Amino acid sequence: xxxxxxxxxxxxxxxxxxxxxxxxxxxxxxxxxxxxxxxxxxxxxxxxxxxxxxxxxxxxxxxxxxxxxxxxxxxxxxxxxxxxxxxxxxxxxxxxxxxxxxxxxxxxxxxxxxxxxxxxxxxxxxxxxxxxxxxxxxxxxxxxxxxxxxxxxxxxxxxxxxxxxxxxxxxxxxxxxxxxxxxxxxxxxxxxxxxxxxxxxxxxxxxxxxxxxxxxxxxxxxxxxxxxxxxxxxxxxxxxxxxxxxxxxxxxxx
Amino acid sequence: xxxxxxxxxxxxxxxxxxxxxxxxxxxxxxxxxxxxxxxxxxxxxxxxxxxxxxxxxxxxxxxxxxxxxxxxxxxxxxxxxxxxxxxxxxxxxxxxxxxxxxxxxxxxxxxxxxxxxxxxxxxxxxxxxxxxxxxxxxxxxxxxxxxxxxxxxxxxxxxxxxxxxxxxxxxxxxxxxxxxxxxxxxxxxxxxxxxxxxxxxxxxxxxxxxxxxxxxxxxxxxxxxxxxxxxxxxxxxxxxxxxxxxxxxxxxxxxxxxxxxxxxxxxxxxxxxxxxxxxxxxxxxxxxxxxxxxxxxxxxxxxxxxxxxxxxxxxxxxxxxxxxxxxxxxxxxxxxxxxxxxxxxxxxxxxxxxxxxxxxxxxxxxxxxxxxxxxxxxxxxxxxxxxxxxxxxxxxxxxxxxxxxxxxxxxxxxxxxxxxxxxxxxxxxxxxxxxxxxxxxxxxxxxxxxxxxxxxxxxxxxxxxxxxxxxxxxxxxxxxxxxxxxxxxxxxxxxxxxxxxxxxxxxxxxxxxxxxxxxxxxxxxxxxxxxxxxxxxxxxxxxxxxxxxxxxxxxxxxxxxxxxxxxxxxxxxxxxxxxxxxxxxxxxxxxxxxxxxxxxxxxxxxxxxxxxxxxxxxxxxxxxxxxxxxxxxxxxxxxxxxxxxxxxxxxxxx
Numbered sequence: 001x002x003x004x005x006x007x008x009x010x011x012x013x014x015x016x017x018x019x020x021x022x023x024x025x026x027x028x029x030x031x032x033x034x035x036x037x038x039x040x041x042x043x044x045x046x047x048x049x050x051x052x053x054x055x056x057x058x059x060x061x062x063x064x065x066x067x068x069x070x071x072x073x074x075x076x077x078x079x080x081x082x083x084x085x086x087x088x089x090x091x092x093x094x095x096x097x098x099x100x101x102x103x104x105x106x107x108x109x110x111x112x113x114x115x116x117x118x119x120x121x122x123x124x125x126x127x128x129x130x131x132x133x134x135x136x137x138x139x140x141x142x143x144x145x146x147x148x149x150x151x152x153x154x155x156x157x158x159x160x161x162x163x164x165x166x167x168x169x170x171x172x173x174x175x176x177x178x179x180x181x182x183x184x185x186x187x188x189x190x191x192x193x194x195x196x197x198x199x200x201x202x203x204x205x206x207x208x209x210x211x212x213x214x215x216x217x218x219x220x221x222x223x224x225x226x227x228x229x230x231x232x233x234x235x236x237x238x239x240x241x242x243x244x245x246x247x248x249x250x251x252x253x254x
Numbered sequence: 255x256x257x258x259x260x261x262x263x264x265x266x267x268x269x270x271x272x273x274x275x276x277x278x279x280x281x282x283x284x285x286x287x288x289x290x291x292x293x294x295x296x297x298x299x300x301x302x303x304x305x306x307x308x309x310x311x312x313x314x315x316x317x318x319x320x321x322x323x324x325x326x327x328x329x330x331x332x333x334x335x336x337x338x339x340x341x342x343x344x345x346x347x348x349x350x351x352x353x354x355x356x357x358x359x360x361x362x363x364x365x366x367x368x369x370x371x372x373x374x375x376x377x378x379x380x381x382x383x384x385x386x387x388x389x390x391x392x393x394x395x396x397x398x399x400x401x402x403x404x405x406x407x408x409x410x411x412x413x414x415x416x417x418x419x420x421x422x423x424x425x426x427x428x429x430x431x432x433x434x435x436x437x438x439x440x441x442x443x444x445x446x447x448x449x450x451x452x453x454x455x456x457x458x459x460x461x462x463x464x465x466x467x468x469x470x471x472x473x474x475x476x477x478x479x480x481x482x483x484x485x486x487x488x489x490x491x492x493x494x495x496x497x498x499x500x501x502x503x504x505x506x507x508x509x510x511x512x513x514x515x516x517x518x519x520x521x522x523x524x525x526x527x528x529x530x531x532x533x534x535x536x537x538x539x540x541x542x543x544x545x546x547x548x549x550x551x552x553x554x555x556x557x558x559x560x561x562x563x564x565x566x567x568x569x570x571x572x573x574x575x576x577x578x579x580x581x582x583x584x585x586x587x588x589x590x591x592x593x594x595x596x597x598x599x600x601x602x603x604x605x606x607x608x609x610x611x612x613x614x615x616x617x618x619x620x621x622x623x624x625x626x627x628x629x630x631x632x633x634x635x636x637x638x639x640x641x642x643x644x645x646x647x648x649x650x651x652x653x654x655x656x657x658x659x660x661x662x663x664x665x666x667x668x669x670x671x672x673x674x675x676x677x678x679x680x681x682x683x684x685x686x687x688x689x690x691x692x693x694x695x696x697x698x699x700x701x702x703x704x705x706x707x708x709x710x711x712x713x714x715x716x717x718x719x720x721x722x723x724x725x726x727x728x729x730x731x732x733x734x735x736x737x738x739x740x741x742x743x744x745x746x747x748x749x750x751x752x753x754x755x756x757x758x759x760x761x762x763x764x765x766x767x768x769x770x771x772x773x774x775x776x777x778x779x780x781x782x783x784x785x786x787x788x789x790x791x792x793x794x795x796x797x798x799x800x801x802x803x804x805x806x807x808x809x810x811x812x813x814x815x816x817x818x819x820x821x822x823x824x825x826x827x828x829x830x831x832x833x834x835x836x837x838x839x840x841x842x843x844x845x846x847x848x849x850x851x852x853x854x855x856x857x858x859x860x861x862x863x864x865x866x867x868x869x870x871x872x873x874x875x876x877x878x879x880x881x882x883x884x885x886x887x888x889x890x891x892x893x894x895x896x897x898x899x900x901x902x903x904x905x906x907x908x
Contacts, residue, residue, distance in 0.1 A: 007450075011898055016411070024409045027438030035450040038457055038898050039439055041410070042886060043824075047870035052891055059899050076869040077760070077780050078844045083871055119443070158877040165838045165875070 008129040010037040011056040012065040015045045017075035019067030021112030031119035034126040037065060045069070045107075046080020050091050051157050053105060057095075058150045060136075063104045063129040067118075070109040071175050081109065082173050089182045090164070090191065097196050098149040098203075100138045103128060144206060144222070152202045156195075163194050200224060201232050205241070205253065212245055212252035255293065262287055269681060271295045276527050277534055279801045280309045288312050295680050300776040301801065307777065308804030314811055315501040321815060331425040333471075336401040341467040344375040344400040345459060346391060348382040348407035350437055357441035359452045363406065366456045370463045374398060382407050383416060391417075392424035401426055402466040406434040406459050427471030429823055429885055434462040457898065464897035468890045472823030477864060479564035480582040481814050482507065486753060487587035488550065489517020490535070490796060491788025491803045493542050495585050498807035500547040504814050507579045508542065509554045509570055511749060515539050517589045518789065521610045523617040525796060526655045526685045551577070559584075559756055562864045563783030564819045583783050583810040586767060587803070588753055590789035593636045593743040598707045605718055605737050606707070609652045612739045616659055623737060628668035629660065630720045630735040632705055637743035638674065639701065644764050647793045649741035650677045654685050656739065657694045669694045670733050672705055672722050698725050707738060744793035758846060759784055766792050777806040781845075782819075785809050824885035825866035826873065830858045832880035839872035839881050848872060848881075 014020040020041055026033075042048060045068025056064045066088065068074070068081040084107060092102035106125055110118050138146060167190055170181045181187055204218055215233060219226040233251050236242040242251045259266050265273040265283040272289045275281040280288045290305035291297060297305070314321075345367035349355035360378045367376040375398045379387045382405055395403065405417055410433035418428035436455040444451040481504050485496045488510030496506045514520070516539065522531045542548055554572035561567045564582045592610055600606045607615070609631075615623045623629075631653050637646050650673070657669050673696055678686040690696065699705060703723040710719045717734040724731050746765035754761045759779045762768040767790050770778040777785050787806035788799045813819070826847070828839075835857045840848045847865035850857045859881060870883035879888055 009898075009900070011895065020409075021411060024411060024435075024438040027409075027440075027442040030442055030445070032443055032446065035440075035444040035447055035454045038454070038461065039435070040461070040891065040894050042870070042891075043883070044869040044871060047874050047883065047886060049874045049888065049891075051888070052895060055892060055895050056898070059895060061898070076845075076867055076871075078842060078867075078869055078871050080869050080871045080874075083842070083874065087874070161838065161875060161877040162836065165836060165841075165877075169841075 006130060006134060008034075008036045008062040008126065008134075009060065010063040010065055010126070010129060011061045012037045012039045012067065013042050013045065013048045013052065014039050014067045015047075015069060015075075015081075016041055016043050018069035018073070018112050019045070019108075019110040019118070022067070022110040022114045022118045025112065025115030026118040026122075027115075029115045029119075031116055033119050033122035036063075036126050036129070037122065044074070044076055044078075044080035046074075046076075046078065046083035048084055048087065049157075050087055050160065051154060053091060054150050054154045054157070057100070057104070057135060058147055058154070062132070062135045063106065063125065065125060066105075066107045067110050068107070070111055073111065079173050082170075082178060085178055086164075086168070086170065086182075090160070090168070090195070093191055094153055094160075094195065094199065097199060098146070098153060100135070100146065100150075101132055104132060104135065104138075144203060148206060149203065152206055153199065156199060156202060159198065160195055167194060200228070201236070204229065204232055205236075208242065208251060208253045212248050212250040214250045218251070264289075267681075269295075276525070276529050276797065277800070278312075278804075279797045280305055280312055280804060286316065299773040301798070303773065304776045304805030305801050307806075307808035308801055309808075311498050311502075311804045311808030311811060314808065315498060318502045321502075330422045333422070333427055334401075334425050336426060336430065336471060339401050341372040341402050342375075342398070342400050343370075343373045343402040343404060343463055343466055344391075344394060344398060345370075345373055345377075345404045345406065345463065346382050347376070347378050347436075347455075347459070348405065349378060349380050350407060350441075351381065354407070354437050354441045354455075357445050357448050357451045358436055358455045359448070362452060363436075363455050363459060367404075367406075367459055367463070370460055372402075372467050373463060375400060383413050388416070388420045392420050395421070395424035395426060402430050402432070402463075402469065404432045404434060404459065404462045404466050406436045406455065406462070408437040409433075409435050409439075427473075429472040430466070430469050432462045432466040432469065434458040457900065460901075461894045461897040465890055465894040468887075468893045469885065472884055474820050474823045475863070476818035476820055477562075477564050478818055479814060479816055480566070480580050481505070482579065482581040483583045483585065483810050483814060484566065484568055484579060484581040485509065485585045485587060486556070486757075487517065487589055487788070487790065488512075488515040488542075488552070489587060489589045489788060490519050490538065491589065491790070491799045491806075492517075492585070492587035493538050494800050494803035495587060495787055495807040495810070496548050497538075497541055497545065498804055499810055499814070500545050502807075502811050502815070504547065504811065506548045507551065507568075507570070507577075507581065508548055509551045509556065509572070511554055513553050513573075515542065515550070515552070518592075519796065521614060522796070523613055524655065524659070526651050526658075526682055527797075529796065531796065556753075556756060562862070563781075563813070565864075566783065582814050583785065584757060585785045585787060585806050585810060586753060586757065586759065586779075586790055587786075587788045587806075588747045588749050588790045590744045590766070590793060591747050593745045595636050595740060595742050597635065598632060598705070598738065598740055599709070599718070600740060603709060603718065605735075606740065607737070608740050608742050609649065609656055612656050612737075613652075613659075616656065616663075624660070624663050626664075626667060626736040628670070628733070628735050629737045629739060630718070630733050631657065631669070631671045631739045631741060632720070633671065633673040633741045634701075635740045635742045636745075642743055642745070642764060644792075645677065646741075646744040647677070648744060648795055650675075651682050651685075651795065653739070653741050654678055654682070654689045654694075657689050658685065658692065661689070661692045661694065665692070670720075670735075671696045672699050672720070673697070674699060674701060697722060697731070699723060700725055710734070744789065747790060750790065757781070757784060759786075766790065777802060777809055783813060821864050822868055824868045824883065825863040826861045826868070826870065826881050826883050827863075828859045828861055828881045830855065830880070832878045833858045834878055834880070835859070836877060838875040838877065842871040842875045 088107040267273040288309040290309040291302040551572035559568040705722040760768040770780045785806040787802040
């Protein structure tokens with residue numbers, strides 16, 4: 001498909017009380033923006049499940065947009081926009097890990113009175129996605145296609161939610177606390193150890209699902225360090241999930 | 255305004271605004287005519303809104319005997335059970351005059367809709383919201399046996415209730431309705447790209463049809479409303495609201511933590527406008543005690559309160575013993591406290607006092623104060639600083655009032671007011687000017703060079719020396735005062751935190767109570783059925799408190815006068831077989847709508863649908879998807895997402 005013809009597909013989740021209202025006002029004011037986005041109304045941006053975002057990308061959307069109320073202005077006492085914020089931070093790192101450009105996922109706060117802001121965002125984000133190109137442009141090299149990688153992540157979502165509950169809870173609902181937490185060391189290392197690591201393991205398993213492979217080959221296909229692959233294989237062997245086939249000189253699923 | 259005043263036979267004040275009763279800022283000079291909003295004086299939106307509610311309450315008191323006489327019940331046909339039917343979708347695409355039709359090819363969209371799975375009917379309409387079109391819609395539902403309706407038109411935020419009602423009229427469940435926004439989100443914003451806009455409209459219709467097929471009938475439910483009210487706090491705010499509610503024939507339980515009623519007003523004697531506060535207060539207290547429908551509990555504490563709007567249960571421990579009260583609405587009117595400052599020798603020198611203490615001494619006829627040679631006042635003590643960055647609102651008026659009182663008795667007294675800004679707003683400006691005319695000297699100081707106070711001996715007489723930097727003179731000045739009066743901050747009541755936790759209502763960052771919406775809901779809490787008035791909300795004058803108290807009463811009676819409240823059907827529900835008792839949903843729900851309960855299969859989460867506000871955060875946090883937000887379930891959203899995929903095959907392959 002020629003680049004000039006590329007019409008981005010963007011899926012948008014807009015919260016009923018603020019962003020959806022802002023988009024309405026944008027329409028009332030007749031501010032124009034490109035026709036890329038297809039909106040799904042939710043009651044609160046905190047309702048947006050990572051599984052929704054992954055499904056949209058898996059279906060071939062080039063961009064996913066989430067719009068909510070400004071921080072501390074959430075229509076609900078529960079302040080779901082903080083949840084959206086946290087979810088997007090985590091998901092962006094995960095998407096990056098599997099080779100997707102994290103800028104395809106966008107979170108913005110738009111109040112019901114900010115019609116012009118909505119138009120500005122739609123125009124700028126639309127341009128951005130057009131620049132980034134269709135989603136299949138992201139990392140088509142490598143053994144696992146992007147769709148498969150997205151599916152691996154999707155299957156990990158329940159685990160990610162449990163991890164978030166146990167280890168990634170932020171004590172106070174303030175902007176500073178959230179910013180500090182996600183910029184911090186603790187988050188970075190927790191994310192790597194607990195989520196990204198598990199993700200790598202799942203990707204290896206997805207490869208082995210097709211056929212047995214040696215450590216070196218796995219490392220090559222996934223762009224991982226052989227030592228990392230060994231570590232995962234040793235642990236998985238101990239747990240009885242894989243076995244080393246002496247004849248093939250490769251690991252295979254049990 | 256003059257013409258209006260003449261027509262209605264009401265008086266205007268010297269400034270040309272409506273003259274109001276100082277004891278009731280919504281009463282005009284004529285009985286039965288009330289005023290709200292800026293006609294009574296310059297006023298911001300929150301006050302306008304609550305004075306409107308208050309004026310309504312006052313009308314309610316007069317008209318209560320007629321309440322409901324003209325009201326009629328809506329009768330809907332019986333709802334058809336569609337649960338065993340396959341989806342039969344009707345799609346209605348609106349032209350909205352030329353608003354949609356000029357850009358989106360509506361007939362083509364209708365044709366497209368007919369190709370979609372489960373769509374058995376599609377038609378276009380010029381204005382689908384018009385009475386005839388809505389009737390036509392209801393008829394077509396019945397004719398074609400439709401059990402899902404998709405309207406592709408404007409934004410659901412305006413007309414969704416209208417169409418839901420239309421479905422009820424047609425005999426099917428109102429939640430089987432879906433709205434596609436092809437105007438605000440389509441024709442109006444892509445008006446130069448009619449082809450793309452038409453394609454987008456088709457995509458949105460396709461998504462809505464897919465979602466609609468998955469929608470389930472949901473029941474809204476009516477909950478009974480208990481007709482009594484609970485008022486927490488027996489100051490002016492609590493008493494005024496209690497009386498207004500009781501005058502509209504509801505029983506009121508008024509709870510006061512001290513032995514006597516009155517709150518802060520017990521320490522006030524006058525206002526700038528000349529109100530005799532003690533006389534007003536005594537009259538108010540008498541009315542409260544004499545009212546057959548008001549039950550007063552003094553020396554009271556509240557050990558526990560539970561329930562939800564229309565159905566609260568509160569236990570009260572008081573000098574009358576232990577009581578358990580059932581009530582439908584609650585008003586929080588716990589007032590505020592006076593800061594006891596640490597600066598300016600307060601507490602260490604008995605010549606330094608607060609404005610309230612000064613006022614008491616003036617009215618008790620304390621000769622030493624009344625005959626003093628000079629007195630200095632310092633404004634903004636303990637607020638508008640790092641500790642409390644708000645303004646206490648009442649102190650400028652308070653200082654001017656006390657200064658004028660002192661001058662009246664002793665014109666020769668030298669009075670200096672050290673201020674940062676004089677905020678004698680609205681008509682209090684007149685009194686500021688009068689004080690100035692009477693030689694009260696106002697000296698501005700900057701917060702960086704706040705005054706200093708020390709004790710000195712001058713000519714054998716002990717004095718308080720107040721040194722300050724006068725920004726007009728550009729020099730430091732020293733004032734030797736016999737007495738020093740501090741305008742100290744108004745701080746949240748010490749019971750605020752406890753009350754906030756008990757009733758699960760929010761405090762703002764400064765420790766005062768936080769309303770649901772500053773402008774649109776100035777006396778409501780986000781928690782339904784609980785209202786707020788008085789200085790518990792933020793420091794305010796007596797007149798403003800009375801205003802807000804009537805406003806809160808109006809809101810409470812609007813709730814209590816109904817026989818039931820309707821809860822939305824879009825609430826969360828737990829599928830117990832999938833619940834792994836992790837508690838993520840309970841943590842997410844600060845409305846307290848979810849709890850655990852014991853089942854033979856272990857601890858399971860359970861939603862109280864009445865408390866559920868339908869945000870769905872619990873759903874997003876649940877690892878197994880056991881808890882789902884009805885009408886926005888995972889399945890429904892997945893269907894909508896999957897239907898977003900365009901019909902034509904993409905050139906790309908993932």
